Structure formats: structure tokens, C-alpha cells
């Protein structure tokens with residue numbers, strides 16, 4: 001028999017139902033796998049063998065192991081955002097998604113590594129050190145949900161949760177060859193997600209296939225009175241969208257996403273994928289999203305501005321670290337923050353504070369918000385003529401560890417194709433669509449209208465079921 005750890009949640013559910021598989025066997029198998037490979041991959045920062053030992057047998061995810069990104073609060077369990085400043089912080093409450101997982105019977109196996117406070121595209125800014133890409137341990141897994149994506153790819157967990165502010169679910173999913181979905185802004189409660197940029201952040205699934213993503217989204221989605229930005233509309237049964245059929249589906253391909261500088265193998269793989277969907281009956285047409293070129297600039301104003309404000313609460317008073325023997329209150333703030341935050345967090349705080357200061361607010365922040373509106377309007381008009389939009393997820397496959405650490409600008413550009421969906425609030429998925437000559441995964445991004453995750457699932461499922469990329473596993 002295959003190892004249990006290498007299976008999907010839906011396959012394990014079948015085994016439990018039909019063959020009476022004991023759910024505790026699954027966790028045991030997964031913990032064994034973690035012990036065997038995590039010393040090399042370093043995807044997990046804390047393993048938890050005790051949480052949720054009494055799993056409900058009737059839940060939708062009963063007995064299924066899940067790994068949680070370390071910026072999502074789990075009651076009484078250390079939650080650090082991979083930052084020294086939150087060392088020892090144990091939240092007094094569960095995030096809403098964690099509560100929902102618990103109600104569904106999922107087994108919370110631990111916390112995943114990430115870029116500090118989710119600032120990054122490579123998982124290198126973590127205070128625990130970098131996570132490695134399971135396909136090539138000398139390369140980055142992507143970020144900021146790099147631990148979640150690497151763990152799913154390495155079969156160290158069955159499911160994982162990530163968060164996505166500018167691409168942090170989709171980009172690592174693409175680089176690790178797994179499925180990652182950023183839901184529509186407002187689809188999933190952010191209560192208990194330690195905020196990076198509140199108008200952009202969404203929690204979403206990272207899984208081995210599209211069916212698992214649909215299953216997991218169905219569990220975590222829905223209105224929550226603790227998060228006023230979560231929208232009160234019914235949650236569909238997403239598994240009903242798993243239909244292998246795209247006949248007549250109108251697919252838009254934005255010309256601005258096939259730019260100079262995009263890696264040749266990525267370009268080819270994505271074009272081949274679009275060709276396949278066409279041969280399956282999709283109606284493919286070129287479209288234009290004219291303000292795409294301003295997305296990264298606008299994001300690096302709005303994101304840091306909100307982050308600088310959200311991070312102001314970490315000052316040594318209520319959470320985590322407090323500097324020793326400060327002279328007075330201000331000295332405590334300065335010493336705690338200087339010691340607790342890493343370089344990238346400091347860079348974001350400086351950028352954000354600058355953009356929001358008197359005299360610069362209109363020139364930067366307000367302008368960025370105007371661009372954001374334009375980007376949203378680009379999508380609105382595009383979706384009048386198409387049901388979904390297809391693009392590469394990233395401009396290149398995984399880069400080498402250390403390759404971009406001294407060049408923040410080139411690091412920021414790795415999210416050039418994922419950021420627009422966050423600015424517009426629309427849902428987007430990344431699914432595997434090929435491999436480079438060096439054996440590195442390549443991701444395909446599918447975007448749809450707000451709250452139309454169903455179209456995304458249908459297109460993604462059809463592509464996945466017509467290809468074999470999702471079945472390939474890294475050798476570890």
C-alpha cells in the first residue's frame with residue numbers, strides 16, 4: 001500500500017469510510033514523515049502532537065492532518081509570525097479558521113515557517129532560518145507561506161493553510177508544485193490572522209490537488225461576526241464545481257502578463273496550458289489589463305502603509321518580547337522594536353510610515369489608492385467579456401537561496417503577477433502546469449470575479465484532470 005502521508009484528504013476520507021482506516025494511523029504516518037524529512041526541508045517550526053486528539057468522527061475533515069501558517073492564532077499555542085518580537089506569545093483565543101477546522105475534525109499538526117510577518121517571497125526572512133524547496137534544497141520554496149507549500153509538496157502534511165497579501169499563497173504553491181488558492185477578499189474570516197495589510201490579507205488553502213482545495217475552502221469560508229469584512233453570503237458546496245468540462249468557458253489571456261523578462265520555460269508552459277484548455281472547448285481570447293504595470297508600485301505603498309500601522313502594537317507592552325532594563329517607556333519601545341524586528345520588517349515600517357506622513361500622504365498613499373481603483377476597474381471590464389483569466393503565477397521558477405536577499409526590488413518583482421488580484425480583491429488559484437528542464441515546478445494562475453471561486457475550481461479541475469503534473473513528487 002502507498003504511504004498514507006502521500007495521499008490527498010479526499011483519498012484518505014474514502015479509505016476511512018470504505019476500508020475503515022483508523023484516523024490515528026494517518027497522523028502517525030505524517031509525524032513519521034516529518035521526522036524523516038523536515039531536518040532537510042525545515043518547513044515546520046513547531047510540531048504539535050496533542051492538539052485536537054479527540055477528533056470528531058463526523059466532520060468534513062475528520063482525522064485529516066493540517067499545518068497552519070505561524071501567523072494564524074491557535075489558543076495557548078505559541079504563534080510568532082516567524083519574528084523574534086513575538087517570541088513566547090500565546091494567543092488567548094483561536095482564529096475563526098482554526099475553530100472551524102476543529103469543528104470539522106481536522107488534526108492540527110503544527111505551525112509552518114514563513115517570512116517574518118509575511119513580508120517576503122522566499123521564506124528567507126524568518127527568524128528560524130529559511131525553508132528549502134523540496135524539489136531542490138538549494139532553492140527557495142517561495143513565500144511568504146513557504147513552509148506551508150514546502151510541507152505539502154514534501155508530504156509532511158495532507159493540507160495546509162497560508163495567507164496571501166500579495167501572492168503569498170499562490171507564489172510558493174507555484175514554486176513548490178502544489179495547489180494554492182487566495183479566496184475573494186471577505187470570503188474567509190481574518191479574525192485571528194495576525195494582520196499584515198488588512199485590506200489585502202486573505203487566508204486560503206494550500207493542497208495537493210484541486211479537490212482538496214475545494215474541500216478545505218468549504219470548511220473555512222463564511223461570514224463571521226468577529227470580522228466585519230467577511231461577507232454574509234452563503235458558502236456554496238465547492239465540490240460540486242469539480243466538473244471536468246470547460247466547453248464554452250470564456251478565458252481571457254491578458255497581454256500585459258506575457259512581458260519581456262519572463263522566463264522562457266514559464267512562458268512556454270503557460271501557453272501550452274492555455275492551448276490545452278482551448279482544445280478542451282474553452283473560448284480563449286486576448287484581453288488587456290492596462291494598469292498592470294503600476295500594480296507592484298501601488299502595492300508597495302498600500303501594503304507597507306497598512307503594515308506600519310498594524311505593527312505599531314508590537315512595542316514590548318502586551319505581546320511577546322520586551323527589552324531588558326529599559327531606561328523609560330520610549331527606551332523600551334525603541335530597544336524592543338530594534339531587537340525584535342528583522343531587516344525586512346524594519347524596511348516595511350520605514351516605507352509605510354514615510355508614505356503616511358504629512359506632505360507625502362497625498363503624493364504616495366492617495367495616488368496608490370487611485371491606481372488600486374483603476375486596477376479593480378480593469379478587471380471589472382475584463383470580466384464582462386470572460387469568465388476567467390489565465391496567467392503565469394510567477395515570472396520564473398524557484399530561485400537559489402540567497403540570490404535575491406540583497407536586492408529587495410528584484411525580490412518584490414517575484415509577485416508581479418499575483419499582486420493585482422489582492423489589490424482588486426478577486427479570487428485566484430495557482431495550479432501546477434509544468435516543469436523546467438531542471439525539474440522545477442511551474443504554476444498556472446486562474447482568476448475570476450469576486451465570489452466566483454466556483455469557476456476557478458471548474459477550470460482548474462478540468463486542467464488538472466487532463467494532465468499529470470500534480471502527481472509528480474519531489475525525491476527526498
Ligand code: GLN
Nearest residue numbers: 118120164165166167168
Ligand atoms: N511577497 C509579497 C510581499 O513581500 C507578498 C507577501 C504576502 O502575500 N504576504 O509583501
